[in-house]
Amino acid sequence: MVYFFASSQEGRNVFSIMLYILLMGAWSPGAPPAEQAEGSGALPQGATSQLRRSLLPSRGKESVAAGPREVFTAVEQGLAAGNVEPVSTHLDSRVYMQLRGSEGGYHSSTQAYYILSAFLKARKPASVAFTTYGETDGAPYATGAASFITRGMREDLQIYVALHLSGDRWVITHLNMY
Amino acid sequence: MPTGSVPGVSWLSSTRSRRALSFVGIATVLLLGAWGLRAYEASRPPGRWTALAEERSEEHLQSAARAFTELQRASRELASDVGAIPAVIMYLNGETTDRRPLFDAVGRIAVSSGTGIEIYDSQGELVSWCGQSGDAGRHEIGRALSGSIASFVSRNAVSSQMVTAVPVRQNARVIGAIVVRQTIEVASPLRNRFLGREGLAEQVSGALGVPVEYLFPPDTVRTPDSLWRAMPLVGLDSVRVGDVRVAATSGPGLSDQWLGFISDVMCILGSVILIVLALVTVRMALERVSPLQRFLGTLVILWGARVVLLLLDMPGRVVGTPLFDPMVYASTFGGGLARSAGDMMVSVVTLLLTFVLGIAPATCTQVREAGTRRPTALRLLVSVIAVALVLLLARGVGASVRSILYDSTLTFGDPALLLPLPVMGVLLLNAILLAAMLSVVAFEAMRAVVRWIRWTGAAILGGAGVTLYALQDEPLITVPVLGAWLLVMAMILRMSTDGGGRQWLLTGPTRILAALLCSAVLLLPVLDRQVGDRDRSKLETFAAEVVRPVDGWLKFIVEDGLQHLTTVVGTSPNNAADPAVALRAWAQSAACREGYSSIFEVVGPDGTPLSRFAIGGQTGVAEQVGGAVPLDTVGVLRVKSIGDGVSAVRVYAGSVPVPVVPDPDRPPVHVRVTVAAGEEQLFRGANPAVLRGLSRETLESFYRPITITEYRDGLFLRSTNKAFPFTHVLPQDLRESLPARVPPMEWRSEVIGGSPYESFYVVRGDEGRSVVGLSMEDQPLIMRLVGLVKVVFVYVLLLACWGVTIVVRRRLAGEKVQFTFRDRLLGMMFLVTLVPLGVLLLYSQLDVRDRMIESTALRLEDQTSGIAQDIAGIGEHADASSELEVRPDRVELIASNAGTDFNLYVGNELRISSRPELYTSGLLDPRISGSAYAEVVLGGKWFWVETEHIGQFRYVVGYRPVIDAAGGVIGVVSVPTVFRQDELDRGLVARHAVLFGVYAVVLLAMLIITPVLAHRFASPVLQLTSLARAVGKGDLDISRRLPRADGEIGELVHAFDSMTQEIARSRDSLVKVERELAWKEMARQVAHEIRNPLTPMKLSIQHLRRTYLDGAPDFPDIMERVTRTTIAQIDALGRIAAEFASFARMxxxxxxxxxxxxxxxxxxxxxxxxxxxxxxxxxxxxxxxxxxxxxxxxxxxxxxxxxxxxxxxxxxxxxxxxxxxxxxxxxxxxxxxxxxxxxxxxxxxxxxxxxxxxxxxxxxxxxxxxxxxxxxxxxxxxxxxxxxxxxxxxxxxxxxx
Missing domain, CATH: 3.30.565.10 (Histidine kinase-like ATPase, C-terminal domain)
Structure with a gap:
């Protein structure tokens, strides 16, 4: 059977199909479960989305039982270390983000991950600290200040992070740094 | 492996490979050089960089100062040019009193140069102007009138202006002065919204790559520090006007910059080397190995190169366009292989190359019957795997389409867009290529399955697979679409073989076209469905904002505002009394950035307002709430109130005391910020997005009209759409089911007011009595088709690029490229239909815009008329127009009655406004537009409308003179209104939908008719060609096979027929003659050959008779000899006869x-x-x-x-x-x-x-x-x-x- 797959035209076709799956099929994104909990329509629960989530190591695992404070702490530590992974774990499927130097807008969690990565890559964190925690109508938020060094110049920013409960997870819905 | 070839060696001898390797060699040398340079530079002592950094900082400083000087010079030259205009000189000389030509001339120059220009007469009176006004600069104007050039920098809370005053001379006498106002800077964050271009500091900063600041009084350069370099700026009159400072370049910073540049170069070189090596290796080195080795080698080499490019962050590192911006698109696919649209494109191209180079296309001779020799169970197992894989891959395509929509900020369904945006086009192209490659793979799998288990088995297996697929929850591709796709492929597979065994599908062009057709069948319905899903998803996000006001965020806004006010007030003891300080603080705050209606106040210890700035349509409500906040309150008070419209207006206010510096014993002043979270408004009655964060999910971002309706206890409360009947109630089943859902949200399709809607209902508040419905109009089919036509356009573009590539490639290879008659006809018809469509679309846009302006002008005309009458009534009681005063509450009443804001100008100055803060703060110019003044005041027009700008934001203003009962002009009233872009877009959409629809029908008809027409035209010619070949081979019996045609072709056919018949007659005659000749020749030859032996035979017999009669003694010998000779000759005759028969017989x-x-x-x-x-x-x-x-x-x-x-x-x-x-x-x-x-x-x-x-x-x-x-x-x-x-x-x- 190995010989068959290896030497025949059919076998090579099957190989090509497997290549296609490896590169495209199984890892194509589907909506995360959180979005389904909100009642939005047309969201698959197929194996691919589960597989995707399992392949993104920093997403969907630690945040299941984390409270708001833990989430804020993770964000604070992640930004202070210039590491986006702790933050991306808690991103909602759609996040409003406004970072200095760019217009604000709603982005998917994937986009938010890469935008934040690019933002932190261009800046060296000097200090990040939340100073105020609050909650209104069950929506916790935190504000604070952050300093980054960019091209030798110090940049002081204000941070605002807001969460809401999606299923049993606290997820970030707003992240502003300017 | 073929005999006689050694893989990896023989390909080196070809010219192409040598050329490629030479290129790689040179690039490698450069790369090594760059690496060495980097290592060397990194090892050098930092002291070297310090000196360079100092030098660089000085250069930057001088460049920044030069930029300012250049700007001054340009202003002076512009002023001199204006002063040289004959109309200006004539007026200033007193030769004419008509100022209108001055306004024309000044207007043209000011608009083209983007400056403000003013003309003053010799008395210092302003006689003509255009553009932004500012500080009068009387001193500088006086200096100009005395013959000197003067310049200064004027500042307000919003902007800084360079003012240049130049005298106008005539015969050595100064007859006037020209003042040019050039905006240098605008306070951040208003810059991008209020200026059409970057400020000077931003421009110079961008050019130099370091932060630059231009500081003008009252700002001064702070205590010098090591981080900045500063120098004074002087005006044209050598008077210091301010300072410029640039961020000092540090040694380490410069070193990092240089090393970073070398790293970028190394990355580029490395990427180029990698790509060339990969392609050369795959194309040449693997050419002669076995197909499996080629496939595996291609896989490893190409994808290895792709991963390396990913790690090097190439090509996004150097391209840096929206194509590589994750804000536009980013997907998790492949762990970064599609982290932007450009990266996805590179990955798809790599996949395409893997297909093309690594997998040999199947041909008829390669389709083996080997499968039939294998066991049935194995064939069945592989068939099941093949079908399952194909379905899984199809789902992958659906997921990639979903990612394109959901992981991007692009609007795919907007029919107002004529063509897809470039990034959108790239994403669609990616999806098309993926779907096309999937179709090829699926086609091959289907062929194998059919061959192994025949059509029946394949159908059963396919049906089972589709059924299993359908059992998923909400599969990304619906069963009908999947079924149609499989069916089309099956039909193509079936049609691809004819009775003779030729597989026409498997030639390159038809194969590609079939793949594209299949991809369209798969992709277009999926795209359409996903666009609809995405619209719903966006609406849900918006709904979440509507029903869940972000109180924490608004508290943050207030706190941020208080912080800015405190900072601005606290920096200087004079700031507390500066009327502009409130505006300055607002301009720096998040409230300004986000565009909330807000009030910033500085209040003295005795409650006297020292500085105040209010903006937004909700300020009336906000003022009441904010005014109720005690001044000594530290914190935030939240009050909820429901104003007009459906959205609740939530007002947040806070106040903090600020000690007066440097006297702490004095009572503190208070700063108070009030923010209203409602509809952001600049002008009453409109809803522009000029001040707010432009990307928030708002109603304007939906291209399908959204209606927000609120219900209370199931009954209609209010709606943003007047077409919704107030008798509409929530369905009972919805009222019961909605609160029970977790979360309490539900979608419904319904008809409201006779129109179909998709409505999303969500419960607001904890009590559950209030339900908000967000209804989105169903998009008509024509609009959806317009969206799909844009995708088809990408297909057409792809085919066109492919065609051009083939033509270019053949031309470069020296081959002659010939287009068939059908190709030429199709291309010509395509161009003939495309050109007028383009003209129509352009005309349509202009026409719709003109009509919009026209309708807006009509509305403004009505509004100005009413307001002018109101003011005229008030003006009757004023002694003079200059004393005309209208109480603020009366102004508010007039504005409310008219439903619009208004201004009244007396002379050229603003006297009354329903939005005074916008003008006193400098956000808007308090001077009447020069062209409006010229047309209405000087030209006597009853009504004038023009388009004005706040930076890039356009709005329309109507002007009307206010005439009192005596016929005197009191002033000029102006009414601004927002250019309703959404209405314009909807008008354009409707127009475009018709045009696109018509074009689509024409295109479709053309695609069907053209081949038929081409076939009809070309078929007779092709038949004639074929018949001509047959004639050449000798087949002259063609009359029955001649094509039927008329016209010129018919004449050609007739002539061909005549020619053929003539040839046939000639041939027959020739054949006959030749035959006769041949027979004659043959007969002559036969006669000759027969005569030869007959002669000796006769002689011999005669000799024999004679000897017999003579009784010769040797008669027996003679008898023997003669008989032998005769027999030999008879044998010869026999041979001749035999050969003749042998040649002649068949x-x-x-x-x-x-x-x-x-x-x-x-x-x-x-x-x-x-x-x-x-x-x-x-x-x-x-x-x-x-x-x-x-x-x-x-x-x-x-x-x-x-x-x-x-x-x-x-x-x-x-x-x-x-x-x-x-x-x-x-x-x-x-x-x-x-x-x-x-x-x-x-x-x-x-x-x-x-x-x-x-x-x-x-x-x-x-x-x-x-x-x-x-x-x-x-x-x-x-x-x-x-x-x-x-x-x-x-x-x-x-x-x-």
Missing amino acids: PRRVVVACDPGEIVREAVALFRQDTAVRFELQAEGPLPSIQADREELRRACINIIRNGVQAMGGAGVMEVRVSAAPGLVQISFTDHGTGIPDEVKPKLFQPKFSTKTDGMGLGLAIVKKTIDDLGGTITIESTVGKGTTVVIGIPAGEIPA
């Missing part, structure tokens, strides 16, 4: 598979016995069989051998060789006889020709006929005196028809 052939070697051996054997010739027979290797009549071929060989034997005189050596060539068997006969003279060679195969004394000369003619009938060839090479070689070539296998 023997019945018995064609069988023969061994050519055996036939030759038999022929040779005949001569071995009877002659002294030595035969060297050589048969090389295993010989393929040939299809021939054994006897006939043997006779041919015997003829040739006999000729050779006769040429050698019956002795010598004859070499006979039999060998195999590709598709042929070659038999050669070489003798060493006398050879054949050159003049004889052309006649060798002629029937009557012979060099021998006996025979008919038919031998070689018979041999040639035999070989020709076998489809072979016969050639003769001979040298006189050396010998002759006869070579026969006979096709192996079947005789071709």
